[in-house]
Amino acid sequence: MFALIFFAITFGFIINFIRKFNKKPEGLENIPYISFISLLKILWAYFQQKNYDEVEDLVQELIGGHHDIYLSQFGIVLNNPEYAKILLTESEDVAIKYYSKTDNVFFDKFFGCGLSLTNGDKWRSTRKLADSALNLASHQYPEVVGEITMDLFTFMNPNLNRPINIIESMRRISIEALGKFAFGYKFGCLESQEVPRLISVYDYIVSVLGSPFRLVFPWISELPLESNKKYLDAIKEFDGFINDIIETKRNEMKKDSYNATTTALSVSLYFLAKYPEMQEKARAEVIRILGNEPIIPSLDQLKELKYVNAIIKETLRTHPPTPILTVRRLKKPIKVGSYILPINSTCMINTWKIHRDPKYWENPNQYNPERFLSSDEKRDKFAWIPFSAGPRNCVGQNLTLLQQRVVLSMFHLHGAFVDHTVGLTAEKIFDM
Numbered sequence: 001m002f003a004l005i006f007f008a009i010t011f012g013f014i015i016n017f018i019r020k021f022n023k024k025p026e027g028l029e030n031i032p033y034i035s036f037i038s039l040l041k042i043l044w045a046y047f048q049q050k051n052y053d054e055v056e057d058l059v060q061e062l063i064g065g066h067h068d069i070y071l072s073q074f075g076i077v078l079n080n081p082e083y084a085k086i087l088l089t090e091s092e093d094v095a096i097k098y099y100s101k102t103d104n105v106f107f108d109k110f111f112g113c114g115l116s117l118t119n120g121d122k123w124r125s126t127r128k129l130a131d132s133a134l135n136l137a138s139h140q141y142p143e144v145v146g147e148i149t150m151d152l153f154t155f156m157n158p159n160l161n162r163p164i165n166i167i168e169s170m171r172r173i174s175i176e177a178l179g180k181f182a183f184g185y186k187f188g189c190l191e192s193q194e195v196p197r198l199i200s201v202y203d204y205i206v207s208v209l210g211s212p213f214r215l216v217f218p219w220i221s222e223l224p225l226e227s228n229k230k231y232l233d234a235i236k237e238f239d240g241f242i243n244d245i246i247e248t249k250r251n252e253m254k255k256d257s258y259n260a261t262t263t264a265l266s267v268s269l270y271f272l273a274k275y276p277e278m279q280e281k282a283r284a285e286v287i288r289i290l291g292n293e294p295i296i297p298s299l300d301q302l303k304e305l306k307y308v309n310a311i312i313k314e315t316l317r318t319h320p321p322t323p324i325l326t327v328r329r330l331k332k333p334i335k336v337g338s339y340i341l342p343i344n345s346t347c348m349i350n351t352w353k354i355h356r357d358p359k360y361w362e363n364p365n366q367y368n369p370e371r372f373l374s375s376d377e378k379r380d381k382f383a384w385i386p387f388s389a390g391p392r393n394c395v396g397q398n399l400t401l402l403q404q405r406v407v408l409s410m411f412h413l414h415g416a417f418v419d420h421t422v423g424l425t426a427e428k429i430f431d432m
């Protein structure tokens with residue numbers, strides 16, 4: 001009897017839980033909706049390690065085709081450049097960046113209160129400082145990245161005619177560039193094949209943070225589990241390490257910024273290896289502007305590399321490292337198209353979908369840098385937003401673009417490279 005009552009209560013609790021989560025919020029009835037059950041299907045797809053494109057196709061199937069807007073358990077997702085423009089250009093009085101106080105202990109513990117996570121006066125003053133510091137320093141950045149790329153070639157030299165792991169190499173460059181630039185510190189990633197301890201700790205933290213289950217059930221992080229303790233210890237170790245390098249710069253850097261540059265560079269190199277005709281065209285441009293000697297390009301020379309730049313832009317279009325961006329909480333209702341989004345809504349922008357919208361991009365799934373070369377580009381400015389836009393756009397945009405131009409051009413000067421991979425795709429690199 002007792003067991004029966006227990007079973008009935010538990011069953012009732014589960015049904016109530018599902019009904020509560022499945023219910024569409026009031027005021028948003030006209031927006032296509034991903035129910036809790038559908039969300040479980042999406043989680044299942046993640047669990048099966050489906051790539052980003054496949055998950056997006058599943059979302060589309062679940063909401064019955066392409067929609068400019070849909071509602072999920074995490075908030076309202078905008079898939080349209082005009083809607084993105086409205087949200088991204090709103091002031092803080094209307095749409096506030098929604099990270100500053102999450103309920104996710106795990107997230108807050110790692111990201112602390114750095115520039116990307118603050119709002120109001122604190123954000124304004126830090127952003128002003130960061131903008132001018134990065135602007136000033138960006139003149140030296142090509143030299144910094146160039147020297148590190150030379151170090152990479154020396155590091156690779158013994159294995160020159162053997163396949164190299166390009167993602168690992170780009171990662172080593174990006175970490176060293178960040179270390180040298182931000183802290184004047186050498187991590188030693190280009191001295192030994194071993195992955196430095198700091199990096200393996202960082203990878204572990206990111207893998208826990210990225211777990212879809214923790215996103216859906218954030219309370220898991222509050223439980224007294226061994227895995228939670230391990231995570232908190234890893235953060236202590238990571239922060240301790242950074243503190244040891246230099247105390248004051250700790251919170252100024254966006255801790256995941258080097259990852260985005262690594263992904264972008266790896267995807268570009270993958271496509272260049274896959275399409276030799278593009279590689280040839282890029283190499284011809286690099287040799288025309290830099291000559292045939294292994295040199296570090298100057299800022300002026302980098303500006304002239306139009307085709308290399310188009311490759312970088314096309315990669316950031318097809319594989320934007322932040323595919324869903326800018327979570328905002330509405331402090332006042334806003335109107336996008338025919339929809340009124342109510343106060344307190346959580347909104348985000350689906351850059352991945354916007355970058356592949358056939359209304360703005362011809363053959364959107366085709367990798368084609370040429371589309372960025374034509375001078376009569378009439379496309380909506382908000383159809384290409386890998387760095388977001390408006391006041392909260394990426395502060396490191398110029399820096400990463402410089403780094404990518406330097407590395408790609410120096411790779412072309414170093415020699416031809418071919419695709420040695422079997423079954424690797426840009427999607428797989430992107431999901432790594």
Ligand code: HEM
Binds near residue numbers: 117
């Ligand atoms: C390919 C490389 C990169 C991409 C695609 C990228 C993308 C982005 C995006 C989309 C945002 C807005 C995020 C949001 O609102 O949700 C952002 C913000 C930010 N990024 Fe980047 N980023 C890159 C590299 C970097 C680098 C190298 C740095 C550091 C030097 C950096 C520092 C920041 C900071 C501090 C913010 C927050 C700005 C603010 O809130 O005012 N990023 N980035």
